[in-house]
Amino acid sequence: MQRALISGVIISVLLSLVGTFVVLRNMAFFADGIAHASLSGVAIGIVASVNPLYTALVIGVIFSVVIHYIQKSHKIASDTAIGIIFATGMALGVLIISRRSGYQPELFSFLFGNILTIRTSEVWMLGIGGSLILIFVLKNIKPLTLMSLDSEMAYVSGMKAGMLELILNAVLAVVVVMGIKILGVVLVSALLVIPVAASKIIAGSFRSLILNGIIISVITVLSGMLISYYLDYPAGPTVVLTGTGIFVLTAVFNFTSKVFSKVI
């Protein structure tokens, strides 16, 4: 449980931080596409008896680069490119795993998340990888924000907007795949979006958007994991529903405080 809680905190911070740019750039479908496509990486790992998380990371990054270059070609719309990769990766994963007979519990845990199976080596990987990602994002927060607002403005400011976008896409793929261990392929993208959406309701500045988002994300993951552990529910759906509950509560709180401030 200790490993689970530490991993939960790390991944919740990363998902929220990167999720800010996902929401700003309307990239939720991109994240979803990478999550589903990385199932092929999970399948490769299971069949090759290698840690599926590592193979999923490699495949996820490759797919994110492919989507990036397809989008840049302008001949195919962004959501079409993502849709192709989404379906191809998922189909490939199912095909690969079908070559193995019998029930595949590891695949099931990646589909819906199972934080309790996280290994010490994976916690270390999350910690080191997560720290590097955190340093990268914090060091580049201004160019990332400007690029997400308007890529031409970022270019005219002298930023290498194209390279930054490619790196952000790859970072997003890494964070999404890391999150699959807790939340599963099906639901990981929800945690990129829900805490930021809740934070947006109450944030009065960009700085508070990021900080509130991180706090809400950590509370969501930790409380969702604890509920899932003690009630023996699957981790991924429990965390997502906890997040939805917090989102609704935030919206209701915001609405009622606006009503009260008008009345009083």
Next chain:
Amino acid sequence: MREETVLLVEGLNVEFNKKSILKNISFEVKRGEIVAVVGPNGAGKTTLFKAILGITPFRGEVKVLDKPVRKVLHRIGYVPQGFSFDKSFPLKVREFLSLAIPSEKYYRIDEVLNEVELQEKKETLLGELSGGQVQRALIARALINEPDILLLDEATAGVDLEAETGMYELIRHLNIEHGVTALVITHEINMAYKFATQVICLNKDLYCYGTPKEKITEELLSRLYGKDVVMRGHSH
């Protein structure tokens, strides 16, 4: 000061899908000039700015301060046409301006906000500003690195007449007080006449480059816009 060439465009050609968008455009802008860029919709005015900035690929030569543009982008201030953003996104004006500068230059935020008369909106969210105020915030952002040249693409689009006049007065103020050279895309010929020292008439080709008084005639405007144009003078 007026003799230094700030912007040189020579033989600029832009094509897209084998279709010519701009054809053999050449002009030179001296320091301290306000240049109005006029022409009908689809004439290539925005494409001209994007080619100058290197956003759009082109053939020909463009130099700012006698250097390739990519090396001196920090000396150019750009106000794009139609800056669309998610209005629900919580980004204060101060935060928006800070994206363009390192922390040791944050003092410039108050300075540029004073220039554009938006100081009282410093802590306001971008999404809560009016159209004219957003344009002023964009101009503030373009000014923050003390550029030598400003490119403003229809900076007065979507604002009322009072705000529009105010915007041109601001450009003239920046030109007089700070020696800023400006290229302004506009549909307002009368504003070009009143505020600009030079005018570029563009409709895929360069129809004119010179002073408004010399170049803006009924005959030229009729050729440029492809329809009969009647000019009426007013005395104020």
